[in-house]
Amino acid sequence: MSEDVTPVQAAASTARASRAVWLKQLHQWHWISSALCLLGMFLFSITGITLNHATQIEAKPTIMRKQATAPAPLLAQLKKVATEHDGDKAPLPAAAEDWLLATWSLKAGGRAAEWSPEEVYLPLPKAGGDAWVRIGLEDGAAEFENTDRGWISWLNDVHKGRNTGTAWNWFIDIFAGACLVFCITGLLILKFHAANRPFTWPMVGLGVLVPVVIALLFIH
Secondary structure, eight states: OOOOOHHHHHHHHHHHHHHHHHHHHHHHHEEEEEEEEHHHHHHHHHHHHHHHHHSSSOOOEEEEEEEEEHHHHHHHHHHHHHHHHTSSSSEEEEHHHHHHHHOOOOOOTTTTTOOOOSEEOOOOOOOEEEEEEEEETTEEEEEEEEOOHHHHHHHHHHHHHOOOOOHHHHHHHHHHHHHHHHHHHHHHHHHHHHHGOOTHEEEEEHHHHHHHHHHHHHHH
């Protein structure tokens, strides 16, 4: 015949069951967040190194220049827009965007151009380089310049979210959130196992102390 379970034993059994449920849930969140962060953490770790040594990594930019002449009907339309937006920023008219696409395969994408009576200047910043278009309103002379600083520069800009667009900026925010979940669940899992692993909290403390000391003593 089985012995009666005391209230203390029942409470302990309930606590163990609750602990097991929480630990299982934390492990699930931890591995899911780590899976989601895998490629992102690899990318940001590598680019963290390249950014830290940016001055030591030689970049050889490639510059490409092209020229063309805007057709008279388009030039007349641009002059009209320049009169309306003198000194302001405004997108190119649709006809100008179509002409750039047909002439140089450029997608202006509704970007704001800088207007003056003499010219219209369209900056086209991008990750890993730069580009711009200038159209003179006197004679319709158009210039296109594209600068490519290489794939390392591209990766560094991707790391910083520089000129990468809305979708990538959203990805960075979501990735950062997933990393927080990964770190917090990892810390809680450490807490659950700390009783059987005496070096847990000393190692956590060391991981906090080292960067703090370096920051306080060596960052000027």
